[in-house]
Amino acid sequence: MERKEVYDTPVTDENGSPISIVWKPDLYKIQQESPKPQPVFTTSAVTGCPFFYGLEYHGVMNHKEANSLLKEEGNYLVRLSIGCDEKTYTLSLKSLGKVHHYKLFYDGQHYVSQKRFNTINDLVADGLVTMYMESKAGKYIHLMHSLISYEKSPYMTLNKLKRKTIKKMKPKQLLSEEIVDYDKPHNFKTHSFKGLTWCELCGNFLWGFTQQGVKCEDCGFSSHFKCSEKLPADCCPDLKLFRGVFGIDLTTHVKAYKTNRPFVVDKCVEEIERRGMLVEGIYRVSGFQEEMDSLRLALDKDGKATIMGDEAYENIHVVASILKMYLRLLPIPLITFDVHPLIIKALETQMAWEKLAEVSAALKKLPPSHYNTLSYLMAHLHRITLHSEENKMTAQNLSTVFAPTLMPMPDLVDFKGAIPDMNRDISALHLIIENQSIIFN
Structure with missing residues (x-):
């Protein structure tokens, strides 16, 4: 049963203008004809x-x-x-x-x-x-998957106006930087759709009564299993699907908010640099838990509009603790699992300039959103060290505080019950903080 005409036969209106077919009901009709239990x-x-x-x-x-x-x-x-x-x-x-x-x-x-x-x-x-x-419909389904065109898909057709509007409303430059459009793969999970649903890539019916296809948990894109394998890494997360900002993949976060870095990082760093650079023990001293819970809820609820000035949170350690918490709760650490061992290996290099070159090369393998965030954070921590006489936070102290947060944590205890040795992680972060301008060019 081959229905190639669905793809090849142009459809026109009464004036002869081509009409773009969005949904193809052929498979829905076949499902209606199938025997009933x-x-x-x-x-x-x-x-x-x-x-x-x-x-x-x-x-x-x-x-x-x-x-x-x-x-x-x-x-x-x-x-x-x-x-x-x-x-x-x-x-x-x-x-x-x-x-x-x-x-x-x-x-x-x-x-x-x-x-x-x-x-x-x-x-x-x-x-x-x-x-x-x-x-x-075996032949039709095979043809359907082989003739997929993303540019001519229902998703592109239905979102053409929306995409044009977004392009015109491009966010203003942030801190004199051009906003980066990060590539992000879809986060597809098997899904049971209620009611009639069509694939947003090929336009055909998602047949069956349960688990008919997959749905992206970040942007809501719905498709057949096979169709989902052909989608490019252009997921555009929808803020309406988020439950706050903590514990969300970093690339997903920046794509959704259209920023170079998570706004949480920017807001916290800006506030700390405004009134916390000379505070003794900044990042080492923890804030009060009740105030931290309040700020976290505010960030989850109000997003970029969250107020975290001294009129709302007089204790700057609350803001510093929230920044560490945000980074600690990332599902993929800022320094990712695959880059972490490359950095540790670079420490074995004897020549100082080679060591810096290898660390720099390793960090460039981070996802762009992770790289840009880490670069921004390391520059901030370096500025903290410039006031170490007042705040008592040297590069060594800061790397001791941040190493467990930024790097993948090993098992909490080994088979002997001992706490894992993080000296190499601390040494690596110490090196990055002190040489951040060279490592990140």
Whole structure:
């Protein structure tokens, strides 16, 4: 069943102008035609029936007996297979003129493979649709995935005006820097859609009754499993999908807020440089927990509009502690898991200039958002050290405070129960703070 005309035949309006087809309902029509589940109920009580099956359970039965009972399309029953050392529950159903047998499982939900269902009827309904689709529209589905065009996708068509508007409203330069448009892959998770849903890439129906496709948890993009594999790394996170700012991937954060760095970092650094540079123990002394909780809630709720001046938080250690907390809660550390060992290895280099060159090369392998944030933070910490006589925070002290926050933490204890040695991490961060202008050019 090949429906190539959906892609190749131009559609025009009454004036002859081309009309862009957004949603293609062909697969929805085929799903409507698929057979519906029809259970074959047992005519007598079956002893030992599991609580999670009903009248569709027939007890011990071989496949020949099951075949004789399944006469119509969509007929199904559950039976206990014979000749096995263990109890094996089997789903037998008739589809496309043949009876199919599947090993059946239950762990609070019913399943045959990966998909989970609350009832056997839902499982059968989804299976009948899948088999019918593969039989009646296999060529069409193959063609559908092979002819995907991102530029001509429904997503681009429907968001054309929105994208133009965003482009015109490009954010003003931040601190004399050009705003970077970071690449960010989508954060797809298998999703069960309620109601009728179409793929935003190919425009075709997401068939099935549960877990029909995937949805990006950051921007909401919905698509088929295979279609999602062909999307570029251009996820544009939607702030409406966020629950605050703490614990969110750093690249996701900056893409959503259209900034070079997380606004939390900028706001905290600006406030500390305004009134905390000479405060003794800045970043070492912790703020009061009640005030920290208040500031965190404010940042989650108000975002960039959060007020953190001395009229709201007189104790500057609260602001410094919140910055450390934000960095500590990043799901991927600022110095990522793959770059961390490269920096530690660079410390083994004997020549000082080679050591700096290797550290610089390693840091350039960070994601751009991580690199820019780290560069900004290291310049700030270096400025803190210039007032170390007053604030008592040398590069060594700051690296001791920040190393567990910025670098991937090893296991908290080894097999002997000892605290892990972070001396190399501290030495690496010490080197970066003191030489940040060379390392980050």
